[in-house]
Amino acid sequence: MKIEIALILIAVALGAGALVGALLRRKSAESRLANAEQASAQIIEEAKKEADTIRKESLIQAKDAVLEAKSEWEKESRELRREIQAQEKRLLQKEENLDRRTTQVDAKEEEQVKRDKALMQQEERLRGREKDVESLVAEQAARLESISGMSAEEAKSQLMQNMESEARHDAAKRIKQIEDEARESADKKAKEILALAIQRYAGDFVAEKAVSVVPLPNDEMKGRIIGREGRNIRAIEAATGIDLIIDDTPEAVIISGFNPVRREVARIALERLIADGRIHPARIEEVVNKATQEVDEAIREAGEQATFDVGVHGIHPEIIKLIGRLRYRTSYGQNVLQHSLEVAFLCGIMASELGLNVKQAKRAGLLHDIGKAVDHEIEGSHAVIGADLARKYGESPKIVHALAAHHEDEKPETILAVLVQAADALSGARPGARREMLETYVKRLEDLERIGTSFVGVTSCFAIQAGREIRVMVSSEEVSDAQSHVLARDIARKVEDEMTYPGQIKVNVIRETRAVEYAK
Numbered sequence: 001m002k003i004e005i006a007l008i009l010i011a012v013a014l015g016a017g018a019l020v021g022a023l024l025r026r027k028s029a030e031s032r033l034a035n036a037e038q039a040s041a042q043i044i045e046e047a048k049k050e051a052d053t054i055r056k057e058s059l060i061q062a063k064d065a066v067l068e069a070k071s072e073w074e075k076e077s078r079e080l081r082r083e084i085q086a087q088e089k090r091l092l093q094k095e096e097n098l099d100r101r102t103t104q105v106d107a108k109e110e111e112q113v114k115r116d117k118a119l120m121q122q123e124e125r126l127r128g129r130e131k132d133v134e135s136l137v138a139e140q141a142a143r144l145e146s147i148s149g150m151s152a153e154e155a156k157s158q159l160m161q162n163m164e165s166e167a168r169h170d171a172a173k174r175i176k177q178i179e180d181e182a183r184e185s186a187d188k189k190a191k192e193i194l195a196l197a198i199q200r201y202a203g204d205f206v207a208e209k210a211v212s213v214v215p216l217p218n219d220e221m222k223g224r225i226i227g228r229e230g231r232n233i234r235a236i237e238a239a240t241g242i243d244l245i246i247d248d249t250p251e252a253v254i255i256s257g258f259n260p261v262r263r264e265v266a267r268i269a270l271e272r273l274i275a276d277g278r279i280h281p282a283r284i285e286e287v288v289n290k291a292t293q294e295v296d297e298a299i300r301e302a303g304e305q306a307t308f309d310v311g312v313h314g315i316h317p318e319i320i321k322l323i324g325r326l327r328y329r330t331s332y333g334q335n336v337l338q339h340s341l342e343v344a345f346l347c348g349i350m351a352s353e354l355g356l357n358v359k360q361a362k363r364a365g366l367l368h369d370i371g372k373a374v375d376h377e378i379e380g381s382h383a384v385i386g387a388d389l390a391r392k393y394g395e396s397p398k399i400v401h402a403l404a405a406h407h408e409d410e411k412p413e414t415i416l417a418v419l420v421q422a423a424d425a426l427s428g429a430r431p432g433a434r435r436e437m438l439e440t441y442v443k444r445l446e447d448l449e450r451i452g453t454s455f456v457g458v459t460s461c462f463a464i465q466a467g468r469e470i471r472v473m474v475s476s477e478e479v480s481d482a483q484s485h486v487l488a489r490d491i492a493r494k495v496e497d498e499m500t501y502p503g504q505i506k507v508n509v510i511r512e513t514r515a516v517e518y519a520k
Contacts (some may be wrong), residue, residue, distance in 0.1 A: 032125060113216035188497060209300045212255040222246050224279050235281040239288040240266035259327035265291045310344045312363045316393035325373040339427050340369050346423035364402040364420050383407040444501060451494050455487055469506040476513040484509045
């Protein structure tokens with residue numbers, strides 16, 4: 001029983017505890033609910049405030065965007081208005097220009113119409129004048145026919161016959177002239193070929209420049225030079241390449257040879273053999289070798305001295321030797337080395353006056369005749385030979401061209417080439433520079449006068465100034481002033497074609513008209 005009561009009490013206690021716990025839980029739930037409602041009300045209030053703030057900011061941003069869009073639109077509108085105004089202004093200017101052009105075109109059209117009217121009136125006047133002229137021509141033709149007693153057709157026929165006769169005569173003269181020119185050209189070419197062959201052969205006519213005389217102490221020395229059975233003289237001739245002439249000339253031996261260097265070697269060797277007295281083949285060969293060395297040294301020294309005197313440097317040693325060899329070469333009696341030095345100095349003087357390269361001009365002048373040092377060994381003109389040698393030994397193209405052109409083997413294309421030509425002519429043409437035989441001199445004067453008097457209208461001709469000028473007197477009735485210039489040129493051309501001469505020849509045509517009257 002007690003246990004049941006206890007259990008009942010425990011059950012009551014547990015029920016009361018559960019009730020109390022439920023009440024307590026309810027109160028805590030109510031308090032939490034109240035707190036939650038309060039918190040939610042606060043959150044809602046804060047959300048409302050934040051929403052108001054966002055709405056206000058959105059309104060502000062929307063207003064700013066509207067203002068910005070409005071300002072951009074206004075800016076674009078202003079630019080568009082400006083462009084429209086500018087286009088309107090350009091259109092107005094174009095309209096004004098078109099109006100002005102239209103006005104000008106209208107004015108030109110009016111002027112053109114006036115000109116057309118004036119031209120039409122002028123054409124009408126010209127037609128009237130042409131009719132008048134035609135009538136006058138017909139009247140004059142009728143008068144001429146009545147005066148001459150011939151009709152127009154007869155006059156034309158007569159005129160054509162006269163013209164045909166003159167044409168035939170002119171054609172015959174032209175044919176004759178062409179034949180004469182062809183004959184003269186052929187003769188000139190033949191003479192050039194013969195002269196070149198004679199010059200290169202150098203026969204007896206150049207004996208005075210191709211021999212040297214060696215004096216002997218006595219005539220017995222001739223026998224020693226000849227030697228037993230002529231072995232000594234054969235040895236000398238074989239070693240030197242020069243001919244020895246031993247004749248009846250007392251106490252003298254003649255050395256003959258065209259090569260001046262070999263002739264000089266033979267002269268020195270023979271003089272030393274005569275002075276030494278020992279003459280036999282072995283000794284002859286030894287002395288000739290020494291003489292050759294001495295002459296080679298003298299040639300080199302002469303070339304170096306020439307380059308030093310002129311003041312040019314850097315010349316190839318082989319060219320210096322060629323310059324030295326010119327010491328033993330002559331042309332018309334003029335020493336070629338001395339002539340080359342003169343040409344170099346003359347070129348330098350003229351180049352200085354013209355403001356050109358003086359050293360280059362002197363170099364070309366000094367080298368212009370180096371071909372003469374070997375022209376008997378190489379085929380061709382000495383100018384071409386010299387140019388080839390200069391090219392071979394490294395001279396500049398200007399120098400090579402000046403050498404090749406100084407005798408018209410090439411057409412001069414530079415001032416330097418013309419300077420060398422002029423200096424060469426000056427050095428060879430100055431008085432006393434070259435010797436020529438009296439017969440040749442007289443023949444040249446006669447040829448000059450013959451050429452001058454061969455032209456129609458020439459009354460007399462005189463060669464003066466030692467053949468460097470001819471004065472031609474012409475008839476004033478047959479030759480006019482204009483024709484006198486043509487005649488002077490024709491005479492000069494004929495002299496160039498038919499004659500060979502140093503320097504230049506002046507042709508002076510003199511035409512004189514005298515009017516004489518007497519007062520009574």
